[in-house]
Amino acid sequence: MENQTSSAIAGPGSARSEDDAASASASASNPNPMQAWWEGIARARSRIHALSAIVGSSPSLDSLADSDRPAKALLDSPDVSSAVSSALSAPLSGAGDNPLCQWLYETFQTSDSDLHLVVLRYIPLLAGTYLSRVVSASREEPLAGFEAVLLSLYAAETKARAGKPLLVNVPDLSYPSLYHAPRNPPPTANPKLGVTPPTPPPVVGVLSPPLEPQNAVKSTKRAGIVAVALDWYYRKISLMPAASKVEFCEYLIGWAGQSCPCVHDLDRDDATSLRLTTFSEEEQVDSECSEPAVEEELGKMSIKDGPSCNGSIVENKLSVVIAGAVISVSNVRGARIPLPWELVQPILRILGHCLLAPLNPQEVRDAASIAIRCLYARATHDLFPQVIIPTRSLIQLDRSTRLAAMAVASSNSNVNTPTKPKKPEILLVSK
Structure with missing residues (x-):
């Protein structure tokens, strides 16, 4: 090679x-x-x-x-x-x-x-x-x-x-929050000894x-x-077309390789029916995720195998219920792969842009919403806390953003709804 x-x-x-x-x-x-x-x-x-x-x-x-x-x-x-x-x-x-x-x-x-x-x-x-x-x-x-x-x-x-290396300044955890930490802390002087102790150096973490x-x-x-190639992509992601971002999310769903109901763990309150539309025949639902209601829904699912990328990779259509709405991605690519931390870091940055960037079209956000839930399910099964925490945070941000958009849309629809004009009141006065 x-x-x-x-x-x-x-x-x-x-x-x-x-x-x-x-x-x-x-x-x-x-x-x-x-x-x-x-x-x-x-x-x-x-x-x-x-x-x-x-x-x-x-x-x-x-x-x-x-x-x-x-x-x-x-x-x-x-x-x-x-x-x-x-x-x-x-x-x-x-x-x-x-x-x-x-x-x-x-x-x-x-x-x-x-x-x-x-x-x-x-x-x-x-x-x-x-x-x-x-x-x-x-x-x-x-x-x-x-x-x-x-x-x-x-x-x-x-x-x-x-x-x-690529370094990052780690906040001082002795303060209650980032807003309490001064940007330039003054040195604490001791007038009795006449000695000014040096300011403690900032904590520096190695990003790469x-x-x-x-x-x-x-x-x-x-x-x-x-990971370096994906980091190149992330630095120029604002200039990339929407189709390229959707392709990344489709491959990430295949990389995560999770077709079990764990992708709905944080959306069960909003979903009236738990529905995972299709999944690969080669992937089985974990026994620990089996519930009576889930098994009943899985029995109603239809399986649709698509063309293969290299003869062994199955492409599927995946639908989930997010914030009361059905979100689907039409093409799931790739196969389940190992996901070490050095590879997950640029993946999370790219997903954060696809989820939260205001200029992204809705198709990019929908694909990223499903991808981040599949990555969360994979991290949950692998017991990977470094991935569980950021993916859970991104899912919560995605849910709150969608719920806020739905509230604004419903309020605007109520304001713009025409109302039937009332008839003028007629007062009858007796002589």
Whole structure:
């Protein structure tokens, strides 16, 4: 695997077009904004033509190359997204000589930040397919192409951090809350001794240890490498299209692998009927979650198996009841995978954005609502307190947000409801 990954990394690097290197050197020597803008347009059009040779030429791709902002159009095009998703989901898409993986690798190696967004847009699909295939016991196809793209992001992050860890200041727990802690605490002086004791240093926590350079994706380093790629995605998530966020949530539901009623633990008061519409035939409900009412509902469920991602991964439709409303996701992808803490950290950040960002469409919030409940059920079964606490908090925030929106909608409907005008009162006066 190491040789295949190394050759996959060296192959696309040697196959990079000479016009990219020439344009980069020219832009460095001549910092003309107009020339740099034109070189970015030419570079994006070159990458679009290279992509059309891989997924097939179409009028939509030709129109993207002729637009004023080809990189932005390539990022937001639903036709290109469908074509690339189908190609990445093909059985042999992860091979080292796969042209689409080479295209993603070469596109990320360019110095164009807009083209970097195009590569990051497909990170959920690439990471989801890769991790789901790695855990498959019957896997025979190589995955060096996927690993080359992931290692390119990991190498860029390793170079940017320069061997330093990511640190975070931990609040002082001696104060009742964050609002009671002074930002700049004054030193406490002792006038009798004439000595001013030093201010205690702030508590610093390590958010991420220093990254070590990696030439291949080893089994012990796989979660960390994928976590770095997902962290790249999170930093640019506000610029990602809604379809990419929905894909991430769909894969996370498959990664969690929980099709038991535990996903409804925090919503039982709002649900009038506990209904888990479909689930995989290969996954069984845990005996500890079995209740008479639940078993009766499970007997009424219909099972619908969809197409497979690589021959062993089943795609399903999943529906849950949240805040009195039925929320469903139409496509559950991926397979159950190990979820260590280093991989869960960027997952929680991405889910927090998908749940709480005000500009996200409703489909993104619905998919994230189901995904966070599946992750909570997985953490409950694994007895993982580091995941139970944040997922439970996100679920409570999601429920309160939905209930508040329902209250506002009902109040607005009552105000706008036309009322029948009353007849004027007629007073009868006797003479």
